[in-house]
Amino acid sequence: MSMNNFELYKVFYWAAKTGSLTKAAKTLFLTQPSVSHAIKQLEDSFGVALFSRNSKGVSLTPEGATLYSYIEQSHILIGLAEEKMAELKKLDSGELRIGGSDSLFKHYLLPYLEAFHDEHPGIKLQLIHGTTPEIITFLKEGRIDLGVVRMPIVDPQLEVREGIQLRDCFVAGSRYAELKGQLLSMEQLLEYPIILFSRNSRARKAVNDLFNSHGHDLKPGIEVGSVDLLIELARKGLGISFITREFVSRELEEGSLFEVKLDVKMPVAQVGIMTLRNIPLTQAASEFLGRIG
Amino acid sequence: MSMNNFELYKVFYWAAKTGSLTKAAKTLFLTQPSVSHAIKQLEDSFGVALFSRNSKGVSLTPEGATLYSYIEQSHILIGLAEEKMAELKKLDSGELRIGGSDSLFKHYLLPYLEAFHDEHPGIKLQLIHGTTPEIITFLKEGRIDLGVVRMPIVDPQLEVREGIQLRDCFVAGSRYAELKGQLLSMEQLLEYPIILFSRNSRARKAVNDLFNSHGHDLKPGIEVGSVDLLIELARKGLGISFITREFVSRELEEGSLFEVKLDVKMPVAQVGIMTLRNIPLTQAASEFLGRIG
DNA sequence: AGGAGCTATAGATCATGTCTATGAATAATT
């Protein structure tokens, strides 16, 4: 296995393509003797003449033509590769794969995603939703570039940046207008029907723990599976929803919902943006990260 | 247009393929720092990380994987090219294109062609027949590697090697047995029906000139278009054939034909093997030339 | 804690690619 210096093939390519060692030299910003020497090296290594030299340049011998048919392809591929890398660098292509919960996508990331997409329409966006442990698995398997979940995350393989702070709260609609401005105790609150996000969500666990630690048991009247439904049901007056305040900021502003304040401090949750420690980010991911931070 | 040193891609290929800079270094007979440095150059040139370094080697980033998909192809092509060149050198493949007359192919080149083909069955043989000027044109157009014709050839672009000497003569079959061993004059010969090769052949022109220079006119009783027919008709007794002696050596030996001797010196023709001056020969052609010479 | 992997970094070295200068051949000028 001899294996020539690949650089020689670049010289050969241009010599063959231009039909002139002099022109090849100019193309490659070399001198003509350098090109002459490079071609000679190739010819010596193969023991075969690649060009016939005539008075107005060079032309390929049959063997040279055979070689060229391979090298041309090869050269084109490298050219494409270099173009592609430039594209990736300029964020004209590539992809950005983010894992998280649908509600975080919608209520937290959406504006960033929109801006990013506007600026880099060539980047394919992929949003993968799942639970926090699922997201972590995806990240470790290399299926996503970023994970966006609620803190705390403790995993030595992960590097976690802090995102927005989420403050959970109870909200109600006009049906319970009498509670507006009041400060309720847990007991008082528990007399109303409560709407909670279902299952294994971190927010749900946090609020249950909070009530338990005060000797109460928070049992929902209604359990739903989406943040949108939490909002909708609260507006319709079916109960008091436990929800992340940032997700209902619009409704709170326009007055279709108001916060039901408790006399205990509500838990604060950090959004964490996870990446794999020591694994380089893609261009797209690092650009996107810069925007969130 | 920046254009990296292609040699870097060779290093990148092996680093990606082996998943280890150390292994790549061993493959390339380099040291690990050299490989590390080469990869760094590539990464700097693209402004993108190509590998993530972990404790047991390296693995491609998405950008690195993109690059690899191109470089792998490119590398494979160069590998194929180098294999192909080795094949051409070893005469395991390639082609040999010879121009000439059918009779020269059959009666002069055939044994060489057979031997060459036996030894190098991978070489595709191509025989192109035509008149001398046609052969010369083919040669200059690069459609054949060698031309085999009768001398003299005068063309500054051509390099001519001498091949076998051809001595033309008249031959007859048993029908004219009385002429065997005799020395005829031109007048005497002209009383017999003469069989000549037709038209614009060089041999025909030579013999006509010979007779003209002695004040005679050689008019054929029969004109044929192939050497085989010249032989066949003479054997069948339809006349006396003018033919190249080397083409009927078998018949002369076995006695089915005998030479009709004239009292004038018969012209001698050299076979010339033409190649283009200053144009390198293919491996196959130069090997073949060595055998003829 | 120690060892055995791995890669990164710094700096010295030296080989290799590149240059200059020149020659030789051919073709187009004059």
Added chain:
DNA sequence: AATTATTCATAGACATGATCTATAGCTCCT
């Protein structure tokens, strides 16, 4: 026919840059 302008080849000097040695840092495993 002599001149000029191309082309590529060759030789030798030079310097760039690839490669090496030595070392450090990190992670994993015993």
